[in-house]
């Protein structure tokens with residue numbers, strides 16, 4: 001069995017928190033982490049800019065089974081629909097650390113790493129200039145925007161690094177779960193796992209522990225268990241309240 005790796009900048013959650021992914025079924029959540037919707041809120045220009053918390057859902061059951069196939073009639077929870085649904089549960093994501101396959105962009109003060117296969121299509125990287133351009137620019141504003149846009153990436157596809165310390169500017173998250181909702185494109189998104197919660201398969205393999213992870217909950221990702229943005233292409237709807245009622249900031 002491979003040794004579990006921890007991504008730089010990640011603080012591993014206390015032991016009671018973990019997720020086990022059933023081979024053909026749901027995410028089994030342990031430790032009662034808080035679970036709530038998080039809406040992507042656009043700025044005046046219509047670009048993804050911030051998150052706004054929505055309805056909370058209990059995780060009292062130990063474990064709490066959360067839908068992974070996208071077909072439950074009781075989302076965010078599993079109702080057994082995966083047994084009859086037409087979906088492909090195979091977890092085909094590479095088992096290498098995210099940074100091993102990331103591209104690096106060197107800037108004057110900060111740098112950027114990018115592993116595209118983890119993209120959850122949240123689009124914070126485009127908010128005020130493309131982060132790949134900003135990283136190469138001089139000045140405080142470009143530096144701050146580079147860090148902001150990378151840190152808002154829920155999937156952890158993007159990380160900004162301090163050239164001097166060689167450490168990432170990783171945002172702090174307590175162990176928690178969120179159901180991403182993206183009203184601008186009328187789509188629900190992935191399950192956002194924050195704060196270094198270990199995620200394992202039933203066969204005992206544990207994925208690299210990371211501070212920001214987006215797990216597919218539409219059932220259609222080509223990089224399972226992670227989201228690859230496919231939900232946006234068919235406007236996945238979880239049926240929870242608020243998707244069409246959010247206002248711009």
Ligand code: FES
Pocket residue numbers: 120189190191215216217218219220221222226227228229230231232
């Ligand atoms: S939730 Fe994003 S691809 Fe399934």
